[in-house]
């Protein structure tokens with residue numbers, strides 16, 4: 001499959017997973033990560049919160065990179081209406097995984113697409129993730145591997161966290177942090193991407 005663009009696309013994210021997923025479209029883009037303070041966003045509903053954070057990241061880049069299409073993203077893990085952030089300590093990582101064990105949670109990724117003419121398009125995609133019952137030995141071994149610390153909820157479905165999954169409802173890539181199929185659809189609708197004849 002071939003897609004083309006005559007836009008300069010910027011992925012406003014430091015996440016190597018997002019870069020890898022976006023590369024699958026085969027169009028040129030640059031990565032310019034924003035370092036905005038996510039804590040400055042007021043908490044309302046989870047959906048609005050994650051949307052605002054994605055917008056904040058994209059707007060931060062848009063104000064310096066004129067004439068480009070900017071894509072910002074944010075991923076949150078929500079368990080019983082509680083946000084499980086990237087864990088800062090071993091104890092926090094263990095506590096996250098103990099909550100998720102034998103339960104269902106939501107992974108929400110918000111995408112903000114800012115176009116050259118000032119249009120702001122956002123959407124939030126949700127995937128439900130069901131975890132198996134995790135033994136404390138498995139939780140400890142996983143946390144000791146260091147994998148949880150750069151990931152919302154304290155696990156990576158694409159890495160060691162794969163062992164925890166009973167089933168998911170929704171897009172797998174959304175859990176990894178980038179709902180590629182819906183991003184693709186929006187870029188086509190916005191005329192940023194074209195399917196080559």
Ligand SMILES: Cc1cn([C@H]2C[C@H](O)[C@@H](COP(=O)(O)OP(=O)(O)OP(=O)(O)O)O2)c(=O)[nH]c1=O
Pocket residue numbers: 012013014015017033034057073074075076077107150151152153155156157158161175176177
């Ligand atoms: C639940 C889950 C999250 N994650 C990752 C996706 C995101 O990179 C990260 C959530 O943090 P984010 O703040 O969304 O993104 P980031 O800090 O990695 O990058 P940036 O802010 O520059 O865009 O958690 C996984 O990789 N796998 C998973 O299974």
